[in-house]
Amino acid sequence: MQSLVLERKDELSLRDFPAIDREEEVLGRRDVRIKMHTVGICGSDVHYYTHGRIGPFVVNAPMILGHEASGTVIEVGADVARLRVGDRVCMEPGLPDPNSKATQLGMYNVDPAVRFWATPPVHGILRPTCVHPEAFTFKLPDNVSFAEAAMVEPLAVGVHAATKAKIKPGDNAVVLGAGPIGMVTALSALAAGCARVFVTDLAEKKLQIAATLSPAITPVNVGAQDLVDVVKPATDGWGADVVFEATGSPHAAKTVFEPLAPGGCVVMIGGQPDPILYDAGAAMIREARVENIFRYAHVFPRCVGMLSSGAIDVKPLITRTFEFSDSVQAFDIAASAPVADVKMQIELPQ
Template identity: 40%
Template sequence: MGREHNSSKCNLTLVLYEKQHLELEQRPVPCKPRPNEVTLATHTVGICGSDVKYWQQGKIGNFVVTKPMILGHETSAVVIDVGENVKHLKPGDKVAAEVGVPCSTCDLCRKGKYNLCEQMQFAATPPYDGTLTRYFNHPADFCFKLPEGVSLEEGALLEPLAVAVHACKRAQIKLGDTVLVSGAGAVGLLCMMTARAFGANLIVVTDVNEQRLKFAKELGADRTVVVQRNEFPQQLAARLKSEHFGGRGVDVILECSGAETSMVLAINVARTGGTIVCVGCQPDLVTIPLQIALMQEIDIKGLFRYRNCYPIALSMVESGRINLRPLITHRFKLEDATKAFELCSRGEGVKILIKCMDESQLQNDLGFNGIH
């Protein structure tokens, strides 16, 4: 995440050495930023399920931790230095960092699908370092200035919100649509809230956890349904149609659980011509009733991160259409990051934040006066 040199300044960093082996250590502070970069002082980083999975398993799919890697990618920060070509940011600006940097020259990038760039450098995805470090350099074009009224904590959550925005864009949710959200974890809740902001009329959320569903209701779900672990997906689909969707199928299903049974449910509950977006990470191989989807022209769409979604996400937060604050359930200092990961691995809380830097540390370490 940027060139480095030796420095006596404190750059505390959380490093994953191998599966289940986390260490806090000092890393060199980055050099002066390149012409189109900024140097950031990391303020807040949210823990994502992928961070926990790398910690617990050492890999996600084909991405394998083979050398020490800094974790974290849901990031807000304060600009402390700017490259000579950077005009839209200045020291003291609060920003949300979009931490996937594409090549910008391949066919996919030129077509605007930069999230699919095969040369993408995405934070905390092997072999690239993440942002649970106090200082790093980053391209200025991927830093979004936070307006007054949007906090640095909310700025860190723009990253998972961007996933939800991309999901709803892929689903082409429109005014009056009915939506089923499978899974009431953090991303599922964000998808629910974003679907509402996109104009969805009736939103039903399913999960096996009653407490999560209670929270989903508090955040605006029209209805919630507890999934019984011994209930076949086909039976649940029939129950959902009968009890919640007027005997008809659902316009859009946002599958956020990553469970194979939820994909079977999605196909059985979708209306003819409906849309399923696979937000959650599915197993490598799944068994689904594909013929039903084919004969009913149900669109099944994949989702990989996001593209061009930060401005929309930021606008929804600034305007009040999305309130991220209730999702924040725990806060830890960087020095206590391991405790934060342990809490997250137990399935406790919704969004767990790690604070890497506060304003007093900025002033003490850098002689920096004020955050704009």
């Protein structure tokens, strides 16, 4: 079976990968086999391609990319009770140790032993089929497309962040960054009850896309406008109740308290490769609460439900789709970071 393989930094190939075929030849009693349909290109996939590592996770051997996915169940294990052959599904890509302390406490996403697709040395799912536990595989309603379902994984980050923020109806929020995670965080904040969300970026095209998502979203080009000068007048001088940092930029991260209201909450989403400046004084005088998130936990069914009900619409974020045979080209385009694109996806042959 052909897979999209990161051979090493800056080298991708579409080729057979016998090792994964052998690894998944036998189906576990509580596993399902899934024929892949749509896989999103994530920034982490691109970063492994262009840098060969993310922090301590280093690509030391060829690795299949991809972790944002949807597909169809084609085989079920003997003890699978919730899913059937033919079910359309999306999959949560991180598998924790069920016996770990983190899992027992309900924080399975921070289990040090978690095995996450396309995080070395674990292979991803840009390949025809995969085997996955039933417990981390979720049936799709008929009105949720494969493309939308492949957006559940990034959406889960935004929903987890909004949950951590403890948003109250009528809150005002700021999202720093209009990339895919910033966009889904803005949508999640609105779904959680925010009356208004200010979304910042330097790319005007991305801000234009953000503005189309909801009349409650106010785009702010921080290259031309001062964020505080926009937020304070719009909130009667009080500031934003929640600030989400979704850029991963050290410069943006050091400004998180500036638009924040007293008693407000900052949620750190964007990964920072190095230590960042932290204005302890600005946090103190606001009695700011600071939350950090790592991926997500317990939110995939919520995301599917919101897509089905229309509470969240991710379709405008899917800006380009490639055939599987064009996967290498797709990654080259994604690596160039086109300003008009939010989420690129790859469709596999059916």
